[in-house]
Amino acid sequence: MRIALINPNPILEENEHFYGQKWPPLGILLLGTILKNQGHLVRLLDQASNGFSFDDVLKWIKRVDPEVIGISAMTVGFLSSIKISQMVKEWNPNIKIVLGHYHPTFCANKILKKYNHLVDYCVRGENEYIFSNLIIYLENSHNREPTDILGVSYRFNGKNRHNPDCPINKNLDDLPFIDRSFLKFPYRQNLAGMELMDSKLATTFFTRGCPYSCTYCAVSKFSNRQYRSKSPERLVKEFLYLASKGFSEVAFVDDNFSFNLKNVVKFCKLLRNENLDINWHVEMRVDKVSRELFEKMVSSGCKSISFGIESANQRILNYYNKKITPYQSLRAIKIAKKAKIDFVIGLFMLGAPFETLSECENTVRFAWNSGVDFFFLNIVETWPGIPMWDDLVSKGLINDKRWETSTRVIDLTHTEAQRKWILDLIRQTYKEYISFKRIGWIFKSIPDMLLSSYKRKIVFNFLKHFRNGMRTIVRLRNLKLSGFGKFSTDG
Template sequence: MKILLIYPYSIDKRIQEDDISVVPMGLYYIGALLKENHYDVEILNFYDLDKDSPIIRNILVEKKPNLIGFSILHANRWGGIEIARIARDIFPDVRIVFGGIGATFLWEHLLVHFKEIDFVITGEGEYSFLNLLESLQGKIALNVEDIEGIAFRDGERVKKNEARNHIQDLNKLPNPARYFTYQHLSLTRGCPGCCSFCGSPQFWGRGVRFHSPDYFVDQLDILYKKGVTFFYFSDDTFTLKKKLVIEICQKIIERNLHISWSAISRVNYINEEILLWMRKAGCTQISYGVESGSEKIRNKLNKAIKTDDIKKAFALTVKYGILARAYFIYGCPGENEITIQETIDLIQQIKPLSIIFYILVLFPGTALYEDFKQRLKLDDDIWLNRVEDIPYFETDPDLPGEAVVDFGKKLRFSYYDNIHGFADNISLADKKELYAYHADFYSRLGMTFSHGDYAGIDKIKYKDRTAAGLYQKALDYYPDHRAYLGLGIIQQKCGMYEESASTLKQGVSHYPESEPLNICLGITWMNLGKYDEALSCLLKFQDSKDAVGHIANCYKALGDTQQEMLFMEKLRFI
């Protein structure tokens, strides 16, 4: 039996695809469980395709699936439907299964309106999916009607079986890293919060379940040996259990896993000890859901955090050389100029080094969505429209759309006006054991201003000056490769070639085999007219496309036509 697990494309295209390009972890867990039970299963990421892409049909024809499972969040439900139609056109007998948070909360809507869908897995999907396959193949004495966590079509009616109990011992699940390669992983399932805009409480339940430290670090270890060095810990609240997180960090260090990773947490589950261990184990960023500077708005969102905890969490996180990122939501019930100013004021106090601003939108499975349906006397058939979500302001006559757009601009422009000041006023813990980590922190942040996200935003002021200052602060702590390179490039751009040569020479003395440092130093020597010195750097990498053109130009300046032509010819074939 050939099984495909597909992550479909979303309705709307994105400028930045980070939030839609990643296959949900649930597919890897299901895939691993199926492989453990000797099923032929593949996971396909179709996030960047559309219904007119010939790739979809070609892959389906090649794979010849007997059953296809689709991971449905919400924005990609129409992608799943369209791919299912293509599959059914090619293979009329192929079975189609939808699952995931989007399918769980719209199971009836999907089965009633889309005949392509045979089954919906509701809730946690691993064992329901496995039991469904076993039932369809006659491997177990269970009819579909008896499988927990399944919804299906019975003639003209649709039925939903009893919910399956949550998996209490997550360690019993096969380790997905044995079969697949990925960067996003989770220690937990569930969240202690009950935010009204989030579907997690209803999907996972209010309790939080945990993998053991060994299970979690085994995943990292296997993936690290496959070449993965950066990870996203995608838990709602990674730091919920202090002792558990510290043990994980200690095991990462003990196993010599030279990795970097980011995490998500809540401001009321953080302290200095946990931050110290997280930084030493490779954590470079923690994202916190702040949502609003207005306590009134946070209460309406059921975001049970205090302003003092927010301030403390951001100060401590940066103190240990971890970038503190803030999530804010605007366009909320009761939003106005006063609440937006309260958010701006809080941002000024906590000085986040990264922010993501979202407009409040409504999704099935959330308290706000249920309130919306009751207020407007609507049902789930609103999702027959090809929309990814419902902006809250479209449902509230007291919140004009133009005002919400202006709120977003005001928030972003205020942040852009001040981010350079936030970066200039960082205070780090004076612990010698952290000096190398502090250098890494400053150089990463510097790169954000000189080459990363902030470099392309015109409204952010003093980008090169800020980046140069951050690179220099990094070097004051430790000879950081990224800092030497970044500072040397900025000095080049400013025509400060003597200073650039000094910076890059120091970098090369610490990292003599670094291609980017040597090439950058070679270019600086060329700008100073010191072509022999330039060649001493560039010829170390004479097979590199980045160096060969500069080598040819050096020989041209030195009047060595034969060597110039030799390297120009070489450039053609690299």
Template sequence: MEVNSIRVALINPGPLEGVKSQEMLQISPPLGLLYLSAVLKAENYHVDLLDLVAYQYNATQVMKWIKQKDPDIVGFSTLIIPSSCVSAAVMAKEIKSWNPNIKIVFGNKHATYNDVRILKKYPFIDVCVRNEGEYTFLELINTIVKGQPLKSVRGITYSSNGNIIRNDDRALIRNLDELPFPDRKSLKYNYKMKFGLLDLAPYGFSSILASRGCPHNCSYCYGRDYMSYRMRSPENIIDELELLENENYRMVNFVDDNFTVNKKWGGKICALMKKRKIDIDWVCEGRVDQVSLELLSSFRRSNCRAIFYGIESANQETLNYFNKKTTPAQAELAVDKARRARIPFIIGSFILGAPNERIQDIRNTLKFTWKLDIDFPFINLLFTSPGTGIWKDLVDKQLLDEEKYWEGGVQVLDIISKAGSKNRIIGLMQQTLREFFVRKDFIFKQIFRFFSNSYKLHAAIKVATSNIQNFRNFRGAGSFMMAKKAVNQPGEDSKTHM
């Protein structure tokens, strides 16, 4: 094979029949695949990309696309949710049936934690790429092109002569600045910035990754054991933001697991935004114990329009189980600091359904959403999957059958609950959200803030005109209740992987 003749197709899988679900309320660019595309194109490979989460093709449309592109290698970015990993397996089987010579490669978290199970169950899948995929996938393709054995490619698991071979891990990329910027031009879809079903950026939106990994080890997430924390240089980040602005992007979401880890680094990014006159709105996530008024004020001065806090619970026992190492008092203080910094929108994330939670604990957290001075609450039911601390804990205690749930994960309430039925808890969530947005004190505060903050006023008009349908019968409010906890940003669970 010659390099220039090799055609690679990269697919971000989604529900095959285009059925919308709460897993897809936020559709963001698949950054992991966009990084892969950029790396491969730099080596003169031909790459086509299909985001099924956005386009929602059915199986017939997918196969039509595949036949038109006629790839030699197809890579799937697979998450541990049915609409991703199961759909990918169905598509992979169809593709292999059409052309047995196509190499099928799975990547991302599903391939990282379930690599051996995947290859045992689906013999038509050739290779699993574990952890970060850019250089592993590139070397894998180079090796295939040269017709060489795969035993030297670090970071892959593959089948050979009926045996499953798991090569050594590949070291993580230490210098993130060496990577090319994501190949956003390969996707023409108009992605939108959403909170629930509210469109806050109906056009000109993308996501950006300023760091990888997290120094913390929350038990519902994949944690630092999965990927150590590394930051891009502020200068490299600003170069990408400048490029995005020149390409008419108007809002970006920093999809870092935690944008507030390093105050000096975050402050320098904001200073460079001002120095180089970057006029682009942005959103980020932060921990409640790692924000200062000074840092948040610098965020606001450089056009931070919303901050998303992982608050999770009003109960210290639950926070301890999540290994958050935070307190409810810190959450209140963090929200207050964001208010004083005049960041327009403050969003809080909450998780219900920890194994030891009782109904009163659930009620405490729901009441806490009202006590905090936030604009939007996102309320999630605890979800767990292979690779997380909670998954390991429940397996070790023989409360979870991993052979039953490895392929799609599971809501913890489906296997253990001291708080009553899941339907009862969902009912409480819905009631809380309906009442959250119609409280008199909340409405009066929002009216005052809309007219005292020009950005918030313009955003309110934009939201109102774009979302009238969403608020009929409280559909808009209900959109802030998630069916499960996304351990990374939606659409972005493929942030750094293939």
């Protein structure tokens, strides 16, 4: 069959943008690889990175002329998925539309009730083979109901049908190496839109799932709290494959990279033996760290760690059910710096339910003084599928009718003056953090830069793309954060 897979760009307000990293969409890449291996004609579009308008997307679809379209519908991109579906159905109502990812997993019933004229099927859960089983059905079984396809929801005889859940993939080694040739976009390692390296970037994962239940995260529910890992040997083979394809930057998208410390250490030892010219980057919890672990990571090519610190206030961390302390965050940062991790990044959020202004201020002060090389401040948002959403609905703070998109928590639990104060705090923090007032820090960092070949390359690349780098710096200094990862250029 002719199949198109799309990673949509979220619908944003006028003058609103995302400042995050443009990463290869791993989900549709893996799905596309599986379908291609099964003999289907597959095309992929990453609207989010290519900057396509919705009209551009429709033109691309018309050129591809698919029989089935699969759309990756995270909550922030759900309304985009619906807009694309509507445009497609108006052009050719015979094309089957399939939505997958978080939002269809948690909201399949609502989607099919409201949008059954646009969406034919919802794929629930993380198992890539659900979609390929559905494709087999669409090829061969038009006259019967797909009752035997696990993990699929659909409309039949005017009623929503939800087949039993499909078991998740337990043996990640069985998944194929991803065909990276589907997408021609030149993905690069970057920081808030500023390209750090000119070399090719790939994304991958070592593990899936998470045994924790943080209130702001959907991963635990999506994976049924089942944590699984590729074997270190399999992951090293993947790195060899990526190196053979010319990739020299790899970003892990794991939700809990270091939960199995022995596996990580073994992977680092095996990778070091291969002597590959690949730099890799991870996000980690602050409570799964050690000096030995970081030194092994550095010796095998790890260049940056982003720590999920979230807050400097134990009350807020307890509400998040994060199961860490601010002291553990400081300790993790200190150990990572001593182990010579080139870039240590802190990830923070402001605006938890009823978080006080002094608590927000405390988190910003903590970020400033934590010793990280860079930090990001985000606004807490909630959406269906996470415990925070259920908590806010149960307390009557949010109406379940707002299920189609994410919602800033400060819009539910803070006054207009408090919201403005928090957003202004973030804006002023970025303005001061990225300024010549910190010239002393820059001079102190020179010896460290001279000792790090990776940092020297970044400096040279910045000078090579000086205008773009300065534009990014100016944008960050004047950042008007409007949501999680979103900023406004208005005014």
